Amino acid sequence: MRMQAAHTPPPGGAPPDRPGRDTPASGGEAGRRGEAGREMAAERRAGSTAPVLAVDDLWVRFRTEDGPFDAVRGVTFDVNPGETVALVGESGCGKSVMALSIMRLLPEPQAQIRRGRILFEGQDLARASERAMRQIRGNRIAMIFQEPMTSLNPVYTCGEQVAEAIRTHRRCSRKEARELALEAFRQVGITDPERRLDQFPHELSGGLRQRVMIAMAIACRPQLIIADEPTTALDVTIQAQILDLLRDLQARLGTSILFITHDLGVVAEMADRVVVMYAGEVVEQGPVQAIFRRPGHPYTAGLFRSIPRRDTPRKAPLPAIEGVVPHPSRRPPGCPFAPRCPEARGVCREQPAPWVELGDGHGARCWVHVEEAREVTAR
Ligand SMILES: Nc1ncnc2c1ncn2[C@@H]1O[C@H](COP(=O)(O)OP(=O)(O)OP(=O)(O)O)[C@@H](O)[C@H]1O
Ligand code: SF4
Numbered sequence: 001m002r003m004q005a006a007h008t009p010p011p012g013g014a015p016p017d018r019p020g021r022d023t024p025a026s027g028g029e030a031g032r033r034g035e036a037g038r039e040m041a042a043e044r045r046a047g048s049t050a051p052v053l054a055v056d057d058l059w060v061r062f063r064t065e066d067g068p069f070d071a072v073r074g075v076t077f078d079v080n081p082g083e084t085v086a087l088v089g090e091s092g093c094g095k096s097v098m099a100l101s102i103m104r105l106l107p108e109p110q111a112q113i114r115r116g117r118i119l120f121e122g123q124d125l126a127r128a129s130e131r132a133m134r135q136i137r138g139n140r141i142a143m144i145f146q147e148p149m150t151s152l153n154p155v156y157t158c159g160e161q162v163a164e165a166i167r168t169h170r171r172c173s174r175k176e177a178r179e180l181a182l183e184a185f186r187q188v189g190i191t192d193p194e195r196r197l198d199q200f201p202h203e204l205s206g207g208l209r210q211r212v213m214i215a216m217a218i219a220c221r222p223q224l225i226i227a228d229e230p231t232t233a234l235d236v237t238i239q240a241q242i243l244d245l246l247r248d249l250q251a252r253l254g255t256s257i258l259f260i261t262h263d264l265g266v267v268a269e270m271a272d273r274v275v276v277m278y279a280g281e282v283v284e285q286g287p288v289q290a291i292f293r294r295p296g297h298p299y300t301a302g303l304f305r306s307i308p309r310r311d312t313p314r315k316a317p318l319p320a321i322e323g324v325v326p327h328p329s330r331r332p333p334g335c336p337f338a339p340r341c342p343e344a345r346g347v348c349r350e351q352p353a354p355w356v357e358l359g360d361g362h363g364a365r366c367w368v369h370v371e372e373a374r375e376v377t378a379r
């Protein structure tokens with residue numbers, strides 16, 4: 001076990017060997033599909049070791065009428081080629097601010113990156129010009145949002161919008177762009193794609209609109225897709241179809257995915273590695289099976305307890321983590337999870353917890369491991 005400075009989680013972990021399926025969300029056909037996807041991702045990583053995205057000690061500050069606060073605090077993680085990394089945490093933990101920082105879509109000047117790097121294929125996006133970002137957004141990094149209606153323009157047809165996105169980054173005629181849009185519609189499984197091209201967003205169901213967004217995202221063959229709660233607004237059946245689609249596209253196209261969700265069931269299906277955020281900082285990260293097998297942070301353990309198990313009686317209440325995430329301007333001293341933590345001890349309320357490596361790319365920011373280390377030393 002090795003301790004690091006409190007703000008520096010280790011770089012990305014080793015490729016998973018075998019997915020741990022002895023978890024609350026485990027088992028079933030979907031689980032096996034996740035396993036196949038993970039194997040393919042591991043094979044792709046074997047050919048290329050440099051991360052597609054390396055976020056390094058990133059701090060994002062908001063300046064509001066009530067004063068400044070840091071919504072993202074020293075976040076460090078990698079996304080490797082062909083890998084899906086899940087960014088997990090409750091509402092208000094800083095997941096979307098993190099995603100918007102990568103895309104440089106923060107509401108500036110109110111929000112600003114004040115420290116750290118966002119290395120994308122070697123280029124630091126934290127310092128890239130707006131011109132450079134326009135070349136990257138939608139082309140080399142694409143984003144899928146929770147609610148497609150907010151991203152699709154209601155006055156243009158779906159086909160026009162996808163074709164226009166293609167023409168922003170590729171030199172081609174309108175006719176060629178429409179052909180490419182049609183091809184993208186086919187790839188994301190939109191039935192009757194010629195007709196759908198000429199329909200307006202409001203004429204499509206929520207699931208179809210999300211497929212259009214995914215078609216737009218993959219049309220320029222990005223290296224990285226950031227999906228921010230892409231299925232939260234959909235009903236369960238459509239949600240499963242969209243997750244299947246994303247997994248399938250990733251296997252075929254080799255795209256890396258940063259998958260933002262508060263749903264650990266989805267994480268089990270989708271992710272190779274998991275980054276858990278709490279109150280703006282990374283509190284745990286590691287290969288998905290290591291985290292599911294033995295969560296290293298009481299917050300992650302609490303998130304696991306609050307997802308339904310197959311053997312949970314239908315009407316049994318799920319244990320939720322009591323309390324709420326503190327607003328970044330009202331963080332308690334010491335560990336921000338201490339007021340909600342069943343394992344909190346004296347030191348937790350006074351000093352920020354250090355980052356502790358637990359092995360094989362798995363680490364957590366918690367005093368528990370330091371205490372354990374001391375006990376071992378004393379023996
Ligand atoms: N434009 C903004 N102005 C002021 N504060 C903001 C703004 N956007 C986000 N915040 C604050 O930053 C913190 C992180 O918000 P963020 O949207 O990243 O959370 P999240 O983890 O994505 O939550 P959710 O699961 O609800 O989407 C929150 O405390 C939020 O109130
Ligand atoms: S550092 Fe202390 S309060 Fe924070 S999660 Fe660990 S045990 Fe709980």
Ligand SMILES: [Mg+2]
Binds near residue numbers: 097
């Ligand atoms: Mg969000």
